[in-house]
Amino acid sequence: MQPSQPEAIQESHASIADVVGIMEQTALQKLRSSQAFWVSVALFVLVAFMAVLEPSFGTAENATNITRNFALIAIMGLGMTVVLITGGIDLSVGSVMGLVAIVAGLLLTWHYPWYVAFASGLLAGVACGAFNGFFVAYIGMPSFVVTLGMLSIARSLAVVLSGNQMLYQFGPDAPIVKAIGQAKWPVHSLEGWAPYWIPQFSSHFWVMVIMALALGWVFIFTAWARHLFAIGGNENAARMTGVPVDRIKFQAYVFSSFCASIASLLLLGYSGSAINAVGTGYELRVIAGTVIGGANLMGGYGTAFGAVIGSAFLEVIRNALLMAGIDSNWQGAFVGIFIILAVLLGLGTSGKSLKSFFTIKRD
Amino acid sequence: MSLLEVQGVGKSFGAIRALSDVSFSIEPGEVAGLMGDNGAGKSTMVKLISGNFPPTEGQIRVGGKACHFHKPLDARAEGIEVVYQDLALADNLTAAQNVFLGRELKKGIWPFRILDKQAMIDRSAELFSELKSETRPRDLVKKMSGGQRQAIAISRTRLSNARLVIMDEPTAAISVRQVAEVLELIRRMKARGVAVILISHRMPDVFAVCDRIVVLRRGTKVADKPTLQTSPEEITGLITGAIRAA
Numbered sequence: 001m002q003p004s005q006p007e008a009i010q011e012s013h014a015s016i017a018d019v020v021g022i023m024e025q026t027a028l029q030k031l032r033s034s035q036a037f038w039v040s041v042a043l044f045v046l047v048a049f050m051a052v053l054e055p056s057f058g059t060a061e062n063a064t065n066i067t068r069n070f071a072l073i074a075i076m077g078l079g080m081t082v083v084l085i086t087g088g089i090d091l092s093v094g095s096v097m098g099l100v101a102i103v104a105g106l107l108l109t110w111h112y113p114w115y116v117a118f119a120s121g122l123l124a125g126v127a128c129g130a131f132n133g134f135f136v137a138y139i140g141m142p143s144f145v146v147t148l149g150m151l152s153i154a155r156s157l158a159v160v161l162s163g164n165q166m167l168y169q170f171g172p173d174a175p176i177v178k179a180i181g182q183a184k185w186p187v188h189s190l191e192g193w194a195p196y197w198i199p200q201f202s203s204h205f206w207v208m209v210i211m212a213l214a215l216g217w218v219f220i221f222t223a224w225a226r227h228l229f230a231i232g233g234n235e236n237a238a239r240m241t242g243v244p245v246d247r248i249k250f251q252a253y254v255f256s257s258f259c260a261s262i263a264s265l266l267l268l269g270y271s272g273s274a275i276n277a278v279g280t281g282y283e284l285r286v287i288a289g290t291v292i293g294g295a296n297l298m299g300g301y302g303t304a305f306g307a308v309i310g311s312a313f314l315e316v317i318r319n320a321l322l323m324a325g326i327d328s329n330w331q332g333a334f335v336g337i338f339i340i341l342a343v344l345l346g347l348g349t350s351g352k353s354l355k356s357f358f359t360i361k362r363d
Numbered sequence: 364m365s366l367l368e369v370q371g372v373g374k375s376f377g378a379i380r381a382l383s384d385v386s387f388s389i390e391p392g393e394v395a396g397l398m399g400d401n402g403a404g405k406s407t408m409v410k411l412i413s414g415n416f417p418p419t420e421g422q423i424r425v426g427g428k429a430c431h432f433h434k435p436l437d438a439r440a441e442g443i444e445v446v447y448q449d450l451a452l453a454d455n456l457t458a459a460q461n462v463f464l465g466r467e468l469k470k471g472i473w474p475f476r477i478l479d480k481q482a483m484i485d486r487s488a489e490l491f492s493e494l495k496s497e498t499r500p501r502d503l504v505k506k507m508s509g510g511q512r513q514a515i516a517i518s519r520t521r522l523s524n525a526r527l528v529i530m531d532e533p534t535a536a537i538s539v540r541q542v543a544e545v546l547e548l549i550r551r552m553k554a555r556g557v558a559v560i561l562i563s564h565r566m567p568d569v570f571a572v573c574d575r576i577v578v579l580r581r582g583t584k585v586a587d588k589p590t591l592q593t594s595p596e597e598i599t600g601l602i603t604g605a606i607r608a609a
Contacts, residue, residue, distance in 0.1 A: 222476075233455035237452055241464045242435065
């Protein structure tokens with residue numbers, strides 16, 4: 001291998017590239033064309049603005065709350081990102097949360113150990129994902145249809161299994177379950193090292209950080225992720241070059257349900273109870289978060305960081321609106337508007353510019 | 364011994380007879396033109412040889428060994444590679460990522476077995492420079508011209524040291540200069556002992572590089588002649604049916 005040779009060739013063709021306008025992307029260009037980067041900037045500005053305007057916004061307590069609230073959406077967003085990259089969508093995540101909470105909650109009320117309950121909950125969630133993945137990947141049905149069906153099936157199973165009761169008498173392991181869901185680090189205490197201006201981040205937040213870092217690593221370094229992006233870009237090409245397309249798509253849906261299950265178990269621990277309505281409507285918030293973070297509904301684009309930052313952005317907006325005294329019933333309208341805006345902006349990254357979008361309208 | 368022998372091959376799709384009793388063989392380092400009008404059975408023939416589906420009757424032998432391909436990977440394992448007409452590229456990936464799609468180079472130990480990106484970029488750059496293509500490994504395919512895409516698709520076959528490369532209309536969508544480059548590449552593959560089946564509608568390209576021309580019409584073989592013993596006029600007549608057989 002002579003490293004100098006390819007470089008020399010690239011240089012000699014630099015003039016041609018200038019003429020036809022094809023440029024190799026530099027790190028800075030990549031950053032500038034990244035939606036996640038601009039959302040991060042917007043988030044930073046929003047936080048700075050709110051901190052100045054509203055004294056109760058910039059407190060460590062509020063930071064603890066915000067990071068806990070968006071962590072669950074972001075965890076599910078990581079799974080959703082994987083599915084969106086393949087060009088699919090998973091509408092069942094909210095219902096899967098409900099089913100997982102009820103399965104784990106039932107086993108806890110029957111006095112099973114917490115790990116049996118959690119493992120069974122995870123198993124139920126992953127089974128939903130396997131169902132979705134099987135029909136999408138191996139039967140070839142549209143993901144919209146299959147996961148919409150699962151949205152209904154999983155919610156119904158949750159209602160039936162729970163007997164439409166709230167489950168809260170969790171037996172001997174209830175303290176452990178609560179400890180998992182309510183743990184914080186670093187802890188504010190007299191003998192602790194952490195000063196009071198550092199937020200006490202929730203276990204939800206730390207689980208999200210670990211999962212996002214792990215998925216980010218997978219996206220950058222593994223062939224599996226490379227294949228995931230190839231499927232979203234040109235599924236036929238991936239198939240013809242020998243990529244195991246069906247298996248990878250199947251795994252994407254299983255991973256999405258796995259993420260929803262983790263989120264559900266954390267919420268179960270935090271609230272110390274399980275109701276069959278857990279996660280109702282979450283699919284919309286999850287999709288909104290990931291799309292705002294730069295994932296493309298047409299497939300082929302998305303990052304782990306984008307899923308986190310998009311969810312954080314939505315939550316900060318929600319929090320800011322609450323503090324500004326706007327009726328919380330307006331939140332749905334804002335979430336909807338942000339989905340539409342994010343997709344509109346995303347058209348720029350999928351090859352169509354905003355300008356062409358408007359000119360099509362005029363024709 | 365022939366590299367590829369197609370013996371009495373036929374293929375039916377339900378009631379539709381796409382190919383019947385076609386036989387020919389390809390020697391190592393031979394460039395054969397496969398010609399025929401739309402619907403003559405060229406694509407079916409390519410799909411049979413490249414393992415997309417098995418023939419209804421007859422057999423395909425590679426290196427003297429009877430082969431039963433059920434998926435493209437089977438054919439690839441025997442050293443048969445296809446450059447598809449739509450080139451099978453993912454627009455959202457870079458040139459190097461497309462070249463190595465499905466056979467990425469990796470380093471490290473499981474579970475931390477990671478992509479060896481630098482090696483793939485370096486190897487792609489080498490392949491592109493062999494093709495004298497101005498394609499750069501880190502560029503996104505989305506922004507590339509037809510010729511650059513072609514270079515990527517051809518580079519893929521070079522990776523695996525294929526013994527037989529099937530090229531489906533490689534010169535249909537590219538500039539005149541790039542056509543000359545692709546034809547030159549075919550000659551270079553031939554010089555290395557790689558056999559090429561060239562499927563093309565462009566008579567000058569076929570006559571420029573092919574040793575032999577096979578003509579299909581309505582699912583049967585109507586001619587199989589050395590290029591030097593035929594003419595564009597005769598081939599045109601055979602394709603259209605003005606000349607029944609040769």
